[in-house]
Amino acid sequence: MIAAYIVYPVLRFFTPPAVALGEVDKVFVTTLDKMGLNTAKFFKFLDKPAVLVHLPDGKYTSLSAKCTHMGCTVAFQSKDDNFICECHGSIFNIDGKVLKGPATRPLPVYYVDIEGNKIYVTVKKQLA
Numbered sequence: 001m002i003a004a005y006i007v008y009p010v011l012r013f014f015t016p017p018a019v020a021l022g023e024v025d026k027v028f029v030t031t032l033d034k035m036g037l038n039t040a041k042f043f044k045f046l047d048k049p050a051v052l053v054h055l056p057d058g059k060y061t062s063l064s065a066k067c068t069h070m071g072c073t074v075a076f077q078s079k080d081d082n083f084i085c086e087c088h089g090s091i092f093n094i095d096g097k098v099l100k101g102p103a104t105r106p107l108p109v110y111y112v113d114i115e116g117n118k119i120y121v122t123v124k125k126q127l128a
């Protein structure tokens with residue numbers, strides 16, 4: 001039995017991860033016609049809250065909506081183009097950078113892929 005406590009962690013260490021290098025985690029979020037300018041759509045990505053924003057200049061961005069302080073979900077403030085966490089008052093800009101603490105780390109940014117009328121969010125750019 002003690003051998004199992006030793007062997008199992010060693011085997012797990014040498015076992016390839018469930019997600020192979022280059023594999024893309026990708027989720028369909030919405031369609032172009034459902035995202036007005038300066039609006040945000042919250043969705044679940046990788047079991048965490050995430051947000052897609054249609055910026056005033058027409059571009060799209062997507063970030064984790066999980067505050068990096070203690071994990072509350074941030075809210076989008078369209079008039080200032082930023083995210084506020086109502087738990088302890090952290091504010092993040094549209095790029096995820098911290099404008100006001102207590103959070104010290106930025107919100108992770110995801111990639112937006114538009115295919116036809118469909119908007120997808122991915123962890124990383126798809127390999128060609």
Ligand code: FES
Pocket residue numbers: 067068069070071072085086087088089090101102103
């Ligand atoms: S959890 Fe967001 S500021 Fe504390």
